[in-house]
Amino acid sequence: MTRPAPATLPEPPAPELGAMPDVVDQVALARLYGEPLFAMPTDLYIPPDALEVFLEAFEGPLDLLLYLIRKQNFNILDIPMAGVTRQYLVYVEEIRSRNLELAAEYLLMAAMLIEIKSRMLLPPKKSAEGQEAEDPRAELVRRLLEYEQMKLAAARLNEVPQLGRDVWRAEVYIEQSLQPRFPDVNVADLQEAWRDIVRRAKLVQHHKITREELSVREHMSVVLKRLQGRKFVEFEQLFDAARGVPVLIVTFIAVLELAKEALIDLTQAEAFAPIYVRLAYQPA
Incomplete structure (x- = not known):
């Protein structure tokens, strides 16, 4: 009794010459508009002057x-x-x-x-003096x-090292303080504020004649007491217009003396803005 011959699987067909594979696995020469190229095109035209090589370059x-x-x-x-x-x-x-x-x-x-x-x-020509020509x-x-x-x-x-070619300018970011810096109060602003106070004092002045001894040091103490415990005080609130012009003058001189001795600060948010007074910062 003879055994039957084992069944053999059919051989896969041989790939056709020139056929393009379905999967591109880094074997394409190039890509054109996203499509792979597996062979150089036969109709590729390169102009003669597409590439020029100059071995020496001259400036003139x-x-x-x-x-x-x-x-x-x-x-x-x-x-x-x-x-x-x-x-x-x-x-x-x-x-x-x-x-x-x-x-x-x-x-x-x-x-x-x-x-x-x-x-x-x-042949060289000699000059009129008999010298040879140059x-x-x-x-x-x-x-x-x-x-x-x-x-x-x-x-x-x-x-020589050049900026931007060999060296670069150092740049360091510095964070600015978040606390606003108010502009300084100049003399003209103080004069204008003083004139406004005097004008309003004349509206409430009395014709009572009295003699009062006024002390600048005493009014300096009064101003400092008013500023105690308060962050800012408007400049005009330091003056009591009801007490007359002499008291206003002495109070104004007291404010100037305090500013001169750096005991108070005069600030304003912007030009022509109201002037504020505060106690000067005293470090511990």
Whole structure:
């Protein structure tokens, strides 16, 4: 009796070439609008000038000319015009093909170099005094030396620490006191308050003639007693208009003496506001 052959499971179908998987597990090359890309597109176009690399950057014609001279270890006082001009024209031709506006000032310097080279080929002309003519390269050498000095000075200045680039200003948050600070009372405010008190005193004055000895020290004590146990007292409440002008004057002098001796404080909330009097703070 023979045993039946065991049943075999069917093999899964082979994946089709070029088929996209359903789950993206960090194998996509990139994402475009949220969709994964598993292969580089065949119709991708990159413009020729999309990426430009400049190995050397120059700030102007003199900078380029000085770079060529220093790179070849030429003597700046005896510039070989042929070699320098040839190298300069190669660079100018390169930037002219890319940016004509940028090449304009470089073309001007190239014309100057060609003129100097042409003057050097001609026989020198002596001046009227019999002296030899100046070297055609003298003016160019002077400009190059001045430019090199300014460039070195600018480099030294750039090494100095600058605010915002190398150092930053320290900032510390200081919490302000919540207690309001009242403005100081000036002389004009006291004068105006005194005039108002005198005007009201004249309305209730009596024609009784008496002689009374008034003491400033006594009224200073009276003012201090009125301020005892009270936080603020209005300035006008310290004066008793019914007792006449002499008492008002002595009381006013007593208030001034107390303020002078720093026994009381005169404050007001804002300009033209009522004046308040309080006992000065005495530390324990």
